[in-house]
């Protein structure tokens with residue numbers, strides 16, 4: 139079950155936001171991500187897609203979720219593997235008063251990144267067609283912010299990338315650049331999108347609702 143070809147295995151996840159005895163959002167969820175696998179997660183509003191990404195990113199441990207997790211075959215708690223995971227939520231966390239250049243320095247200090255981090259971010263910004271990197275991002279458009287935020291996250295070259303609605307607000311050039319990055323990047327990726335671009339090719343498409351049925355299995359190869 140926790141074989142080496144899997145990057146992350148999650149077993150018997152039980153998760154609820156409340157403690158009032160109402161049925162849990164996830165009740166025995168099993169999910170595995172193979173090394174380098176690209177997964178598209180779909181489903182209606184409120185079905186739990188963002189919650190699952192937040193759980194994978196180890197951000198919901200305070201709700202005391204029950205699960206077994208294995209990272210490259212080794213038992214872990216999800217918060218322990220946070221440094222291995224690059225997560226881009228659907229809302230960016232940029233600082234309005236800082237420029238793109240300054241963001242690179244801040245993010246480099248926050249995370250363990252490769253020596254090529256700065257040039258990798260700049261390369262992604264070029265691919266996204268964002269040339270303006272010297273003015274404070276408070277004066278960016280929504281799409282420009284999205285391009286910078288995604289570049290800062292993707293340049294981490296993590297072995298697992300979690301992307302929540304990454305195509306929102308992006309122009310066509312950037313959508314194509316992002317698809318090409320995801321396809322070429324050796325890392326695994328779990329991506330949530332309500333209206334994924336037609337050109338997007340992922341290894342698996344999972345409807346989150348399969349995780350809430352008692353007979354559900356996430357294995358759909």
Ligand SMILES: Nc1ncnc2c1ncn2[C@@H]1O[C@H](COP(=O)(O)OP(=O)(O)OP(=O)(O)O)[C@@H](O)[C@H]1O
Pocket residue numbers: 155163181182183184185186187188189190
């Ligand atoms: N912080 C929270 N506290 C309590 N309930 C929450 C919280 N966040 C989400 N929920 C509830 O959990 C359920 C799943 O929400 P989630 O945001 O994961 O769904 P989603 O599939 O990502 O939805 P959307 O497509 O609208 O983004 C919803 O019923 C939502 O109301």
